[in-house]
Amino acid sequence: MPAANSTSPLPGAAPAVGVTVESLSKRFGTFEVLRGVSFAVQPGEIFVLMGPSGSGKSVLLKHLVGLESPSAGQTTVAGLDASDPTTRERVRMALVFQAGALFNSLSVYDNLALYPREHRLGDEAAIRDRVMRALQILSLENAAHKFPAELSGGMKKRVAIARALVMEPQLLLYDEPTSELDPVMSATITEIIATLRQRYQVTSIVVSHDRDLALAIADRIGILMGGELIFLGPSADLRNPTDPRVADFLNPRIDLEHPRFKHLET
Amino acid sequence: MPNTLSASPASRGTPSVTDRLLTWLPTPVFQVLHGTGSTLLLLGRTLRHVPSLPRQFGRFIEQCHLIGYTTMPIVGILSFFIGSVLALQSGHAGENVGYKQFIGALVGLTMARELGPVMAAVLLAGRVGSAIAAELASMKVYQEVDALETMNIPPERMLVLPRLAAVLTMMPVLTIMADLVGWFGGAIVSKYTHFISIEPASYFANLRQYMDFSDVLNGLIKAEVFGVTVVLVCCNIGLNTRGGPREIGASVTRAVVTSLILILVLDFFVTKALM
Amino acid sequence: MTNNPQQTARVGLFFLLGMALIWVTFETLSGGKLWFKDKGYQLVAGFDSLKELKAGDDVRMAGVKIGDVALTRLAGRRAEAVLRIDSDKRIKADATATIVTQGLIGTGYVSIDLGTDAAPFLPAGGEIRTAATADLNSVMAQLGDLGRKLEGALGGLGTSLNGDSRQPGLLQKVDTILTENRENLSRTTANLQQITDKVNRGEGTLGRLLNDSRLHDELLAGVTELKQGATQARSFLANAEELVAEVKRGRGTLGALVYDQKAADDLKASLASLREVSEQLAQGRGTLGQLLKDDSLVRETRALLKKADRAIDNLDDTGPITAVGVVANGLF
Numbered sequence: 001m002p003a004a005n006s007t008s009p010l011p012g013a014a015p016a017v018g019v020t021v022e023s024l025s026k027r028f029g030t031f032e033v034l035r036g037v038s039f040a041v042q043p044g045e046i047f048v049l050m051g052p053s054g055s056g057k058s059v060l061l062k063h064l065v066g067l068e069s070p071s072a073g074q075t076t077v078a079g080l081d082a083s084d085p086t087t088r089e090r091v092r093m094a095l096v097f098q099a100g101a102l103f104n105s106l107s108v109y110d111n112l113a114l115y116p117r118e119h120r121l122g123d124e125a126a127i128r129d130r131v132m133r134a135l136q137i138l139s140l141e142n143a144a145h146k147f148p149a150e151l152s153g154g155m156k157k158r159v160a161i162a163r164a165l166v167m168e169p170q171l172l173l174y175d176e177p178t179s180e181l182d183p184v185m186s187a188t189i190t191e192i193i194a195t196l197r198q199r200y201q202v203t204s205i206v207v208s209h210d211r212d213l214a215l216a217i218a219d220r221i222g223i224l225m226g227g228e229l230i231f232l233g234p235s236a237d238l239r240n241p242t243d244p245r246v247a248d249f250l251n252p253r254i255d256l257e258h259p260r261f262k263h264l265e266t
Numbered sequence: 267m268p269n270t271l272s273a274s275p276a277s278r279g280t281p282s283v284t285d286r287l288l289t290w291l292p293t294p295v296f297q298v299l300h301g302t303g304s305t306l307l308l309l310g311r312t313l314r315h316v317p318s319l320p321r322q323f324g325r326f327i328e329q330c331h332l333i334g335y336t337t338m339p340i341v342g343i344l345s346f347f348i349g350s351v352l353a354l355q356s357g358h359a360g361e362n363v364g365y366k367q368f369i370g371a372l373v374g375l376t377m378a379r380e381l382g383p384v385m386a387a388v389l390l391a392g393r394v395g396s397a398i399a400a401e402l403a404s405m406k407v408y409q410e411v412d413a414l415e416t417m418n419i420p421p422e423r424m425l426v427l428p429r430l431a432a433v434l435t436m437m438p439v440l441t442i443m444a445d446l447v448g449w450f451g452g453a454i455v456s457k458y459t460h461f462i463s464i465e466p467a468s469y470f471a472n473l474r475q476y477m478d479f480s481d482v483l484n485g486l487i488k489a490e491v492f493g494v495t496v497v498l499v500c501c502n503i504g505l506n507t508r509g510g511p512r513e514i515g516a517s518v519t520r521a522v523v524t525s526l527i528l529i530l531v532l533d534f535f536v537t538k539a540l541m
Numbered sequence: 542m543t544n545n546p547q548q549t550a551r552v553g554l555f556f557l558l559g560m561a562l563i564w565v566t567f568e569t570l571s572g573g574k575l576w577f578k579d580k581g582y583q584l585v586a587g588f589d590s591l592k593e594l595k596a597g598d599d600v601r602m603a604g605v606k607i608g609d610v611a612l613t614r615l616a617g618r619r620a621e622a623v624l625r626i627d628s629d630k631r632i633k634a635d636a637t638a639t640i641v642t643q644g645l646i647g648t649g650y651v652s653i654d655l656g657t658d659a660a661p662f663l664p665a666g667g668e669i670r671t672a673a674t675a676d677l678n679s680v681m682a683q684l685g686d687l688g689r690k691l692e693g694a695l696g697g698l699g700t701s702l703n704g705d706s707r708q709p710g711l712l713q714k715v716d717t718i719l720t721e722n723r724e725n726l727s728r729t730t731a732n733l734q735q736i737t738d739k740v741n742r743g744e745g746t747l748g749r750l751l752n753d754s755r756l757h758d759e760l761l762a763g764v765t766e767l768k769q770g771a772t773q774a775r776s777f778l779a780n781a782e783e784l785v786a787e788v789k790r791g792r793g794t795l796g797a798l799v800y801d802q803k804a805a806d807d808l809k810a811s812l813a814s815l816r817e818v819s820e821q822l823a824q825g826r827g828t829l830g831q832l833l834k835d836d837s838l839v840r841e842t843r844a845l846l847k848k849a850d851r852a853i854d855n856l857d858d859t860g861p862i863t864a865v866g867v868v869a870n871g872l873f
Contacts, residue, residue: 067412092418094417095412095416102413104405104408104410114419436559439555440559442563443559443562446566475606478571479567479570482567
């Protein structure tokens with residue numbers, strides 16, 4: 001990636017990193033959320049993880065940033081164990097939370113400035129430059145001094161992405177970036193994800209059940225169902241799925257004559 | 267239900283004898299042990315960040331403002347009436363026995379050694395402890411704490427350390443004010459209650475005759491212990507909140523109740539230790 | 542995140558105010574000296590008994606607190622109190638320390654008098670002169686002892702007459718003995734009369750006690766023996782009256798008593814010890830004697846002796862004096 005440094009929003013960006021997931025299993029009590037999931041994500045790739053609600057997508061994402069530790073198996077980021085808290089100190093990973101997880105007590109500007117301030121990345125002027133650039137990328141300059149409570153859902157997601165960008169991440173993880181958004185805003189966010197990868201070559205893993213998003217920007221797609229990976233391959237392979245479960249998930253038929261509605265008839 | 271709060275990676279293999287013993291403990295006992303342990307671990311993790319305190323100066327000032335400045339009025343009002351009631355009760359009880367002239371010493375010692383620090387700590391738990399637990403629980407529930415962790419900003423450094431430093435700084439101030447306001451409350455009641463009628467001059471002369479700064483110091487040390495306990499317990503309970511927004515309220519209740527119990531239990535042991 | 546400058550200023554002001562208040566409290570309560578008390582200097586005071594004195598009690602000079610008892614210890618055959626005196630309070634070498642027991646709560650303090658101007662000051666670590674004060678307990682014990690003695694004496698007298706009261710001829714023997722002891726008896730009577738006179742005139746402790754009407758409501762416990770003595774005397778009196786009546790009625794024979802030398806000896810010895818007691822009282826020896834002479838005891842023993850005067854009343858009205866008088870009148 002020779003262009004990485006020159007096009008980085010912020011100076012000193014390190015190269016993107018790869019991710020591996022090996023036979024990852026996770027149990028909560030007796031409930032098994034993940035059952036031996038394995039895949040690998042190449043540096044600079046956009047990997048979209050799809051699956052129905054409750055299939056364990058978000059839990060898998062949390063393993064990658066070390067917020068959960070596996071019951072069995074291993075996850076690595078840049079070759080380092082992701083459950084080791086020191087990995088965070090060596091690899092800059094940013095997670096865009098589903099609800100944004102913005103600091104409600106801080107203004108948008110302070111939300112973005114928190115990371116460089118806490119890690120002492122330059123004086124206030126340098127931090128200001130850095131924050132304003134990230135805000136510009138997401139067209140948020142006018143929201144800098146608003147508080148999270150004053151923002152709409154779509155704005156919150158963009159602020160969350162901007163906050164992730166300020167970290168100059170080597171790995172950018174999105175948890176349901178387009179959920180609860182109208183189609184226009186969903187498309188905007190999808191474009192932003194694609195643009196960020198295109199301009200900064202950041203490795204991106206997107207957890208979503210938005211089929212349009214996946215088919216539009218994913219290099220490869222994984223489909224998680226019941227804690228297992230039922231599909232793993234380039235998005236082109238999804239145009240004609242062989243597995244009926246995958247086909248059902250991507251193109252659910254709306255069948256009002258389904259037997260489960262029989263008892264509703266009087 | 268077995269005790270599964272401590273589902274750690276280490277317990278994946280064959281459980282050790284200790285772990286099996288812990289599983290069989292009654293749940294309340296287990297929770298007390300779990301709470302004690304996690305609070306102490308939180309203290310340990312927080313103390314590791316003490317060198318970065320200067321960088322948290324802004325938050326430290328903010329917390330000082332909340333813990334000290336905005337808590338002062340209610341501490342003042344409460345200790346004024348505590349001091350007054352002490353004088354009134356002892357004056358009433360002592361009227362026939364003839365220890366009326368000792369009211370100054372009685373109110374002075376009780377406020378300085380016991381009620382000043384305890385009342386300051388109780389109000390701290392109610393006013394600041396609940397706010398801490400609510401804020402941290404909400405940050406936890408809305409994944410702000412997770413966000414901090416992914417940003418490699420330890421929550422202990424940013425959320426716990428400034429509060430701990432602020433309470434250490436502000437408790438002596440709150441306590442000395444509680445003491446003094448209580449003393450004056452007692453003096454006023456002693457003068458204007460017809461069956462006591464002791465002039466402030468002799469009230470304070472008596473107080474000074476039987477009191478030493480070590481009595482006040484004793485109270486200040488107790489207050490520091492209480493303050494640190496309240497802040498740590500409330501931070502810990504807040505940060506350990508799991509589940510949805512409904513759990514925020516439950517955490518606040520638990521934090522305040524635990525703080526109040528600990529204040530009174532520790533009061534006994536600290537008093538004994540300082541004797 | 543930036544702080545409102547006003548907020549920062551408020552916190553600063555609040556903190557400084559708190560520290561100032563702590564400092565003021567420190568100055569006020571401990572006089573600015575580093576905490577805990579003025580170390581002062583020490584003096585040693587030796588006593589036979591420290592009574593209820595304990596470490597931490599006050600040391601007062603002319604009623605003003607000048608220090609406290611640092612520790613109490615046994616040193617050979619005496620008890621010592623180490624006194625911590627404030628550095629700015631000097632004590633004259635001829636000042637005397639006494640232990641005072643405060644009534645209500647029962648705590649004690651060491652009282653030191655001012656001494657005289659001429660005397661030098663006591664050096665640190667020096668030993669202060671002490672004086673023992675009579676304390677209530679020992680007075681009570683001695684009074685009880687005295688009561689027992691009186692009882693013994695009167696009891697002996699009673700027995701020697703009683704044991705042979707139904708024997709005829711007793712009159713002769715009594716007559717002889719009384720004649721032989723007339724001088725003794727009259728001296729005893731005189732002594733006792735002297736005491737009663739003194740009491741009536743309000744001299745000495747007993748007199749003062751009797752004149753103080755408030756004393757009537759106090760404790761009696763310590764003088765039970767005295768009362769028993771009086772009771773004994775009363776029963777003796779009854780016996781003696783009975784005896785006189787029998788003699789007057791001419792019952793019994795004289796011979797038996799004349800030859801009963803042992804009874805006579807007993808009677809003689811009893812009368813002798815009765816005389817001894819009354820003489821001691823008159824001369825101011827023994828505890829009761831001291832009580833009669835020593836006005837200073839009044840303060841301390843007032844409470845106890847309030848009831849004692851009732852016992853004395855008994856002695857006065859129906860006590861040994863009258864008993865002897867009845868015997869004498871009946872016979873002569």
